[in-house]
Amino acid sequence: MSERTIGRQRLAEGNTRAGKLYMENNLLRVAGALFCHDQKSAATRTQEIRLDPGVTEKRITMRPDAKLGQPGPLAHKVFVALIKKHSDYGRPIVNEISFTRREIGRLIGRKDWGGKDSEQLSRALHEIHYTFIKTHFKNGSRRYVEHSFNIFPQLWIERREFASDPIEACTVSLAEPIVQSLKDEHFVCLNHMLMQQLGTIGQALYMRLFFHFANLYTRPAQHLVFQKRYEDICAEWLGGLTVHTHRSVVENRQLGAHLRQLVATRFLSSYDIAKSKMDGALVIGFEPGPAFYDDYDRFYRRRSRGAPSVDANPDKREIGEPLKLAYLFAEKRTGQRVSSVAFVNSKDVNTAKQILAEITFKEAPAFLDFALAAAHETNFDVQTLGGVRQYLARYKARQVAEAAETRQKTTSDKSEAERLAYDRYRRQQAQTLFQSLPSREQQVIDEMAERAAVRFNGSLRASMRGVYRAQITAQRHPNDIMTLDQWRLAA
Numbered sequence: 001m002s003e004r005t006i007g008r009q010r011l012a013e014g015n016t017r018a019g020k021l022y023m024e025n026n027l028l029r030v031a032g033a034l035f036c037h038d039q040k041s042a043a044t045r046t047q048e049i050r051l052d053p054g055v056t057e058k059r060i061t062m063r064p065d066a067k068l069g070q071p072g073p074l075a076h077k078v079f080v081a082l083i084k085k086h087s088d089y090g091r092p093i094v095n096e097i098s099f100t101r102r103e104i105g106r107l108i109g110r111k112d113w114g115g116k117d118s119e120q121l122s123r124a125l126h127e128i129h130y131t132f133i134k135t136h137f138k139n140g141s142r143r144y145v146e147h148s149f150n151i152f153p154q155l156w157i158e159r160r161e162f163a164s165d166p167i168e169a170c171t172v173s174l175a176e177p178i179v180q181s182l183k184d185e186h187f188v189c190l191n192h193m194l195m196q197q198l199g200t201i202g203q204a205l206y207m208r209l210f211f212h213f214a215n216l217y218t219r220p221a222q223h224l225v226f227q228k229r230y231e232d233i234c235a236e237w238l239g240g241l242t243v244h245t246h247r248s249v250v251e252n253r254q255l256g257a258h259l260r261q262l263v264a265t266r267f268l269s270s271y272d273i274a275k276s277k278m279d280g281a282l283v284i285g286f287e288p289g290p291a292f293y294d295d296y297d298r299f300y301r302r303r304s305r306g307a308p309s310v311d312a313n314p315d316k317r318e319i320g321e322p323l324k325l326a327y328l329f330a331e332k333r334t335g336q337r338v339s340s341v342a343f344v345n346s347k348d349v350n351t352a353k354q355i356l357a358e359i360t361f362k363e364a365p366a367f368l369d370f371a372l373a374a375a376h377e378t379n380f381d382v383q384t385l386g387g388v389r390q391y392l393a394r395y396k397a398r399q400v401a402e403a404a405e406t407r408q409k410t411t412s413d414k415s416e417a418e419r420l421a422y423d424r425y426r427r428q429q430a431q432t433l434f435q436s437l438p439s440r441e442q443q444v445i446d447e448m449a450e451r452a453a454v455r456f457n458g459s460l461r462a463s464m465r466g467v468y469r470a471q472i473t474a475q476r477h478p479n480d481i482m483t484l485d486q487w488r489l490a491a
Helices: 003-007 025-034 073-089 101-107 115-129 176-183 200-216 230-237 247-254 256-264 290-301 313-334 346-356 361-377 392-436 439-452 458-476 484-490
Strands: 020-024 049-051 060-063 096-100 132-138 144-149 155-159 167-173 187-191 226-229 268-275 282-288
Touching: 020 025, 020 073, 020 176, 025 049, 025 060, 025 073, 025 132, 025 176, 025 187, 025 200, 025 230, 073 096, 073 101, 073 115, 073 200, 096 101, 096 313, 101 115, 101 167, 115 155, 115 167, 132 176, 144 176, 155 313, 155 346, 167 313, 167 346, 187 200, 187 290, 200 226, 200 230, 200 256, 200 282, 200 290, 226 230, 230 282, 247 256, 247 268, 256 268, 313 346, 313 361, 346 361, 361 392, 392 458, 392 484, 439 458
Parallel strands: none
Antiparallel strands: 020 187, 049 060, 060 132, 096 167, 132 144, 155 167, 226 282, 268 282
């Protein structure tokens, strides 16, 4: 089955109770090399990461942040949790993911949540946010086009009051090329419930193995085996994990425990670590187990139609839009870009919710401009979003007045356009009628038009003579031309 065939399943068919996770294909490859599963060394890894440098269509380049280093195990957990939540939203594909601290804690397996947990979450989010990626995506013409992006290009963070307070809620945006690729159905479907039983290395192995097994699987009862060089697994799937030369070390002190866990979940039936006969390098062979075949059939062969997905709008209304409004206020008040605002406080976020109960998010920028201008007129130095709420009634009254004025102008413009259209119809009908009149009647009308146009000179006189001819024809034969009301009914 091709990559595109694997992805050719409507995201809205995802049943959240079954724990499906939809991973965009390029993001799957990026994630394998991006996340370092060694917490101690992750922060020190700042060098550029390259995959398939000699193959243009597959080449991926990643540059970790110089201060934060390579995203570590917690960043991987957060990443998987957010992609799972984005999967649950279903269709239409949205480009933002919102969550509360309690929700993200549950998704990454944290029962308690304190300041330390919050700062670890903040660091993990920023490790992903600041990593720059360059890769190739297929466009509508099936050609590979280079894209440069950050997986989470924008973060909006709420803290209770101070920078040292825990994160209360957060919204992240997802890179546009990834969103577009999801819309084009380039993704693999994964079992998130199974993934929750695994550590981050086990999750990384599972995601890549399911992808490759699904590509190889073409018919029932087919015997599948997938082999890959151990050193390539460490580099491409496990974020540059240390490569060992002895099979016993790999088995007993590194990957063995994770592979045995995949066997225990029945995703793998077996695995084998052996030396290549060609060059002596270690190669790992994998055979899928019953859990793979069950999920493959469930995800791709027995797809449930109309299964429920999670509505993204409540998160958007309760978290995303209030956060973004509070950030927008900080930007307009300080003159700083949104990206330079580290966080907003819960008081401003709650005020934003109250404001958005009375106006739409689309109106919010105009309201803030109006309120800040009004405050400036009275030398009121607004410090909080609550300070501009007092101008909401005036803003809404102005909007009502402007709307009434717009409606009046629209009505006036419509009436004027209608009048001009009817005048054109009347002139055209009069000209046609004139041509059908007896010659004696035409002569009388021409003489009357000539007398009416005598006060004009040159070419203008000839033009006005034609105008008067049409007017006089209509006046003398009113029953042969529709009235305005008749014309309206006929239109």
